[in-house]
Amino acid sequence: xxxxxxxxxxxxxxxxxxxxxxxxxxxxxxxxxxxxxxxxxxxxxxxxxxxxxxxxxxxxxxxxxxxxxxxxxxxxxxxxxxxxxxxxxxxxxxxxxxxxxxxxxxxxxxxxxxxxxxxxxxxxxxxxxxxxxxxxxxxxxxxxxxxxxxxxxxxxxxxxxxxxxxxxxxxxxxxxxxxxxxxxxxxxxxxxxxxxxxxxxxxxxxxxxxxxxxxxxxxxxxxxxxxxxxxxxxxxxxxxxxxxxxxxxxxxxxxxxxxxxxxxxxxxxxxxxxxxxxxxxxxxxxxxxxxxxxxxxxxxxxxxxxxxxxxxxxxxxxxxxxxxxxxxxxxxxxxxxxxxxxxxxxxxxxxxxxxxxxxxxxxxxxxxxxxxxxxxxxxxxxxxxxxxxxxxxxxxxxxxxxxxxxxxxxxxxxxxxxxxxxxxxxxxxxxxxxxxxxxxxxxxxxxxxxxxxxxxxxxxxxxxxxxxxxxxxxxxxxxxxxxxxxxxxxxxxxxxxxxxxxxxxxxxxxxxxxxxxxxxxxxxxxxxxxxxxxxxxxxxxxxxxxxxx
Numbered sequence: 099x100x101x102x103x104x105x106x107x108x109x110x111x112x113x114x115x116x117x118x119x120x121x122x123x124x125x126x127x128x129x130x131x132x133x134x135x136x137x138x139x140x141x142x143x144x145x146x147x148x149x150x151x152x153x154x155x156x157x158x159x160x161x162x163x164x165x166x167x168x169x170x171x172x173x174x175x176x177x178x179x180x181x182x183x184x185x186x187x188x189x190x191x192x193x194x195x196x197x198x199x200x201x202x203x204x205x206x207x208x209x210x211x212x213x214x215x216x217x218x219x220x221x222x223x224x225x226x227x228x229x230x231x232x233x234x235x236x237x238x239x240x241x242x243x244x245x246x247x248x249x250x251x252x253x254x255x256x257x258x259x260x261x262x263x264x265x266x267x268x269x270x271x272x273x274x275x276x277x278x279x280x281x282x283x284x285x286x287x288x289x290x291x292x293x294x295x296x297x298x299x300x301x302x303x304x305x306x307x308x309x310x311x312x313x314x315x316x317x318x319x320x321x322x323x324x325x326x327x328x329x330x331x332x333x334x335x336x337x338x339x340x341x342x343x344x345x346x347x348x349x350x351x352x353x354x355x356x357x358x359x360x361x362x363x364x365x366x367x368x369x370x371x372x373x374x375x376x377x378x379x380x381x382x383x384x385x386x387x388x389x390x391x392x393x394x395x396x397x398x399x400x401x402x403x404x405x406x407x408x409x410x411x412x413x414x415x416x417x418x419x420x421x422x423x424x425x426x427x428x429x430x431x432x433x434x435x436x437x438x439x440x441x442x443x444x445x446x447x448x449x450x451x452x453x454x455x456x457x458x459x460x461x462x463x464x465x466x467x468x469x470x471x472x473x474x475x476x477x478x479x480x481x482x483x484x485x486x487x488x489x490x491x492x493x494x495x496x497x498x499x500x501x502x503x504x505x506x507x508x509x510x511x512x513x514x515x516x517x518x519x520x521x522x523x524x525x526x527x528x529x530x531x532x533x534x535x536x537x538x539x540x541x542x543x544x545x546x547x548x549x550x551x552x553x554x555x556x557x558x559x560x561x562x563x564x565x566x567x568x569x570x571x572x573x574x575x576x577x578x579x580x581x582x583x584x585x586x587x588x589x590x591x592x593x594x595x596x597x598x599x600x601x602x603x604x605x606x607x608x609x610x611x612x613x614x615x616x617x618x619x620x621x622x623x624x625x626x627x628x629x630x631x632x633x634x635x636x637x638x639x640x641x642x643x644x645x646x647x
Contacts, residue, residue, distance in 0.1 A: 113301060162404070192269070313464050480492060
């Protein structure tokens, strides 16, 4: 058989490059912008210490996917293979900032450290978190099929949809409104192109078009010295450019290893994010196979885990993951050149330092619509990939995330109050209940959605097991942790808590046990024919409702 020469580059790689590259640059902008804007983290430190290793993780991952495309093309004797896209994982980017890096920085400052020392400790905790993430993903890669069998798709995608809709899409909206003249027109371009699938003139990629329009309006307003232009989100802190940063190389001294005990306290976030990206990697592999590129799942997940580990060992604080948009990049006509170009551009942005230039000249409002699109798209895909009868489980998964969202905003308000200010007893009690509901919300969403999916399918024994596991997790702080930063604890540490707090946690854990008992009894009665099915819901009428015993 005549061997076909692999055409690893094509004109479609140009559009594919801008789409993938801008997604990654937006992730870097988001990391620095949220750290500085929400938690007062020094921008200069983030650019010199955190960004290079994070960008190098993308470089390594995309280079390996570039090579993998050549291997697949040779193995299948094809000339039209499209490389898997890889980049920064947006849900865990926001999660790392909001639930690990930001709280760690504030805790370090409250302990008496100055700003630089607090930022250094935060960086070290972030490195530990990403290294642990890479190790967890490496182990999960070996049993990726088992994970998919254990957890219903509604559970796995429900927690992801909760993060995407509540903490990605929604949290960007207030910032967008604060720079409405820039953000909303850019959002309109995103809605037309990336969601509405419309096309811009000259086949301009939607992400690039949104950024260009946003930047154009921004600089028109600034040059005219209009009121809106001078008031919208000035970024003085980013005006100092950082070229060829070397500070990040201190990661090779391995001083960050001493912060592992502190990083372990954030496992309730680290573990779910690792699981979510592994499952996402499996879905991405299946998505690529649906358009003819049959990559091995073990290779894709293995590269994902390795790139995340490398990012951590080089000082990165955000994990990498395959992107779900492989069919879109293939439809653009992309081959493998776009991943090579993205690897070089993003890696260079961090190591050479021209990301600081991009960060200073691109207004945040111009890239926020891309993140809103990502949140909406992930949520929509979660519903699309889930059986219709499980839609209620996806909705239930959003409830703990909503509690976390409220706590984020209330927490910022309460922290700004004078030290001697005391909330009314009833408000303080409501805050405590909300805090317990929000604690470890990702795992709570996973357990609740998985249990409800089992209940809908009449798998009551399975639901019983999920609730029982949930009760055990409460006793360790994986779920419903009342501690600041949703820290974990050992069961015997409960006795050191305030009596009211200890009683609440114990009662929540016991309640999960009772729910597990109820589900077990329901399963026993169902098996004996003592329970019968009711009429299908309005959702079920549009599909064959199948009772699974």
